[in-house]
Amino acid sequence: MRARLLSIFGGSVGNLIEWYDFYVYSAFSLYFAQAFFPDADPVVRQLNTAGVFALGFLIRPIGGWLMGLYADQRGRRAALTLSVTLMCLGSFVIAVCPTYARIGVAAPIVLMLARLLQGLSLGGEYGTSATYLSEVATSRHRGFYSSFQYVTLILGQLLATLTLLVLQRWVLTGPQLEAWGWRIPFVVGAALALFGFYMRRNMVETESFTREAAKGTERRPMRELLRHPREVGIVVGLTMGGTLAFYTYTVYMQKFLVNSVGLTRDEATLISAGSLFLYMVLQPVFGLLSDKVGRRPVLLWFGVMGTLCTVPLLTALTRTRDASTAFMLVFAALIILSGYTSINAVVKAELFPARIRALGVGLPYALTVSLFGGTAEYVGTRLKLAGNEPWFFWYVTGCILCSLLVYAFMPDTQRHSRIEPGVEDS
DSSP states (O other): OHHHHHHHHHHHHHHHHHHHHHHHHHHHHHHHHHHHHSSSSSHHHHHHHHHHHHHHHHHHHHHHHHHHHHHHHHHHHHHHHHHHHHHHHHHOOOHHHHHHHHHHHHHHHHHHHHHHHHHHHHHHHHEEEEEEHHHHHHHGGGGHHHHHHHHHHHHHHHHHHHHHHHHHIIIIIHHHHHHTGGGGHHHHHHHHHHHHHHHTTTTOOOOOHHHHHHOOOOHHHHHHHOOOOOHHHHHHHHHHHHHHHHHHHTTTTHHHHIIIIIOOOOHHHHHHHHHHHHHHHHHHHHHHHHHHHHHHHHHHHHHHHHHHHHHHHHHHHHHHHHHHHHHHHHHHHHHHHHHHHHHEEEEEEHSSGGGGGGHHHHHHHHHHIIIITTTTTHHHHHHHTTTTTHHHHHHHHHHHHHHHHHHHOOOOOOTOOSSSSGGTOO
């Protein structure tokens, strides 16, 4: 049990650091947008930074493919260590990158390349960490333990938001943040990634991978994955609505509160930080609930409530100018979203046998996130710029509805898990 808990901690801490590094970009984009895209219109500047953010997601399928292959052939620990190393390098490049005023168009190009490097890292991080945490957990508490993937994911985002809050309120002025202060969190992120590298180098390998590696059989991962089209389709379907809703209510929400609701930057940061903290606490609760009642009922909660409530919640947000009301509306959305985020990792891991588990979880997930999650901010900003922002609310609703149909007809993976030794190869 002690070794299991230490392994879960090691995998989770590395996950936290990676997501902190990735989310710092979004949290501070309001300040460094002008340094790389000196356009007079702030909405256009934000649209450009959102486009670079989306590019980081478009490369994620390649990361999911490469890191998934590596994790299934060389081990979960080796892949997780490589992943955090790439993230460290990407953060460092952004921290020292010259601005547009110094090197011209080369500045946004370097920024884009650094985000592509981070996208490669994160593309492999999700599938491998989901596989690792699911495999080291006990069967009776797999939903609870694997929910800590999103606990640390949210905590990484929360720490990025809190870093912004501290710098905004107590350390630097607005002009200082725009001039050079936005580099600080990227330096911190690169340093933290080095700590993550140390932690992951000392993790134990999972029994599932060790058993599979001991067989010594020749493996053709992509060919093997194509033998599981139903499982791949389930991963795509259950991810579509969840990832779009997640990035809408977390990553995009801070800009939405400023540009669409009309709150100040400080108010938007406080709302994001407070709601994310409570959202983080909910993840183990929903994970534990899935161990008691099954995975499907928890997913159905998100699917039904997300379909019914997305348009009313986002519409109500655009009509309020009160920070307290905005906080309650955002938190209500995150309660609904917890039905997806708390258990989506374990559900995907339970679908595949050990020999292709990291690839099976990581590749179709990364493809779906690239198409829907990574473009959420760009689509929302583009529709707002065109004067059709309500269309975005219906777009999110439609994707959640598609996922709901998958939840309604998929098997409950808790009762048919392939992580158990007796069904690893089935």
